[in-house]
Amino acid sequence: MPEMPMTDRPCVLVTGAGGFIGAAIVARLRAEGFAVRGVARDPEAAARRMPGIDWVLGDFNRDGAPDAWRPRLEGVAAVVNAAGILQDGAGDSLDAVHIRGADALFAAAEAAGIRRVVQISAIGAEPDAATAFMRTKAEGDRRLQARDLDWIVLRPGLVIGRPVYGGTGLIRGLAALPFAIPVMAGAKPMQVIGLEDVAAEVVRSLGPDAKIRVVHDLVHPEPHELAEIITRHRQWLGFTPVPVLTAPAWTGRLLGKVGDVCGWFGWRAPIRSTAIRQTLEGVVGDPAGWVADTGATPTPLEALPGLGPATVQDRWHARLWALRPLALVGLALFWLASGLIALGPGFTDAVSTLIVTGIDAEPARWLTAATAALDIAIGAALLARRWHRAALVATLLVSLAYLAGGTLLAPALWVDPLAPLLKILPQMLLALVLLATAESR
Incomplete structure (x- = not known):
């Protein structure tokens, strides 16, 4: 030999x-x-x-x-x-x-x-x-x-x-869900x-x-059946037992398509069409x-x-497996909605708010349009794997700028019942958590 x-x-x-x-x-x-x-x-x-x-x-x-x-x-x-x-x-x-x-x-x-x-x-x-x-x-x-x-x-x-990572991360994430373990019907x-x-x-x-x-x-x-593999992981993680919920195969295929779309944004989502097909094939x-x-x-x-x-780190990761992408998408949608509303139905009100602070009408319109465009850009960048770290940093910097600008121009907003400035603080904390957990492997 x-x-x-x-x-x-x-x-x-x-x-x-x-x-x-x-x-x-x-x-x-x-x-x-x-x-x-x-x-x-x-x-x-x-x-x-x-x-x-x-x-x-x-x-x-x-x-x-x-x-x-x-x-x-x-x-x-x-x-x-x-x-x-x-x-x-x-x-x-x-x-x-x-x-x-x-x-x-x-x-x-x-x-x-x-x-x-x-x-x-x-x-x-x-x-x-x-x-x-x-x-x-x-x-x-x-x-x-x-x-x-x-x-x-x-x-x-x-x-x-x-x-x-990938499929094994999916198994551990499913094992950590709080109320039931979902398993796709037809899994071999x-x-x-x-x-x-x-x-x-x-x-x-x-x-x-x-x-x-x-x-x-x-x-x-x-x-082994997939349900048994996930259940054993839940036992290892030390979570209380929950029932296994059999979901129709079409739900898995739909999630696979969503994962495929995420793939074109640079995310290697564990739930993609190939993973679903392989689960059905065994x-x-x-x-x-x-x-x-x-x-x-x-x-x-x-x-x-x-x-x-x-360890507690294993349990944290398992619980965060599903929460982190939801939090990231939620933060991205917040920025996108904020910018789109400011450019659309809320444009007049946003300009009026700036005028009340002493800014002239024309600069107020330009500033509203510019900040709305910035919000949309941050929201879009958060959804792209390549840019999401930079977008999280931008979230922090722009939020600080909004806090500083609001404090200088309209300090009364700190005691406004709707708390427009106070609400920026938990948004920044969420961005910090997402930034701290940005590594995928």
């Missing part, structure tokens, strides 16, 4: 190194003594979160040629491709990430003489799969298997661990796998004795080959996350 080139501290290139699975792989590799070169879209931010790694800039969406990958592979002994996206969205392409970009990486590794390549795929990745996510994953796997490399394809099921059984099990298997796959040119399904053999595989080849013992659901009791 060909062996992976080894050095005193072999360097492994990991794509998607800052993601849910990729970060766990990086941590396990470092614990096992490997040097890691992590590929990230924002290497500076990744370096702040995970120091001690050689972070390099890379994005499969634009790095579709082998030449883009050759400099990143210098001094590398093996490659782990953990990059992936759920579906097309603003700046993201399934074809680019799962096929063209991945194939360029594989071609560059082949040309550089790097033998070992570990591909993180997914259960159900087949050419005739129901979703584009699975079909493009399958094509990426096929292109890897066609190359002269010592490849290993790992296909995890539903990955569960202490950290959460799923097989789970521990995040640490996946990371450990990647390390094993990089060893000189690992069986190569194999496809392994990484799942525990026992399938997530099942056959781990027999994996267990026979490696002797692995997959962790059962009842032992997951398996990292000790839930």
Whole structure:
């Protein structure tokens, strides 16, 4: 069996190194003594979160040629491709990430003489799969298997661990809902796998004795209903039991469409059409080959996350999972409505209020129009993933300006029964909370 080139501290290139699975792989590799070169879209931010790694800039969406990958592979002994996206969205392409970009990486590794390549795929990745996510994953796997490399394809099921993101965040968020656990009618059984099990298997796959040119399904053999998976998470979080509510399948499809729209605003919403379709298809595989080849013992659901009791931070995150997007949308709608009302039916009253403070009529009209336009701009920016941090900062600065202007021009507003100035303060506090929780991973 060909062996992976080894050095005193072999360097492994990991794509998607800052993601849910990729970060766990990086941590396990470092614990096992490997040097890691992590590929990230924002290497500076990744370096702040995970120091001690050689972070390099890379994005499969634009790095579709082998030449883009050759400099990143210098001094590398093996490659782990953990990059992936759920579906097309603003700046993201399934074809680019799962096929063209991945194939360029594989071609560059082949040309550089790097033998070992570990591909993180997914259960159900087949050419005739129901979703584009699975079909493009399958094509990426096929292109890897066609190359002269010592490849290993790992296909995890539903990955569960202490950290959460995407679908696992959705499960924990549903588990924290106060009155009932909603489960979509028609959801098929799923097989789970521990995040640490996946990371450990990647390390094993990089060893000189690992069986190569194999496809392994990484799942525990026992399938579970979605309701059971969510209920067990609720038990782990320490919340009181609530009934399971079966919702019609159309409600899930509708939410998936809403998530798709969010995707075009830059948000990687966990509830999207692909996730809904996959839930209806189920997530099942056959781990027999994996267990026979490696002797692995997959962790059962009842032992997951398996990292000790839930903390108050876990419960906070679970509760905030649904509250934060609602709060963000609510704040955005507040700014949009404020500006639109000021430009529309409330324009005359707004101008009159400024005139009463001593401002001339023409400047009052221009100031009303300008502040209304600013409000609309802030509201729109809050809805866009790329701009929402800046919009939250603008919320604070503009609110301070409104407080200062109102205090100077009409100090009596502080004791007005409708409290127009006092109401700005809780709005600013909400913006601070949203800004403090703006990170998605």
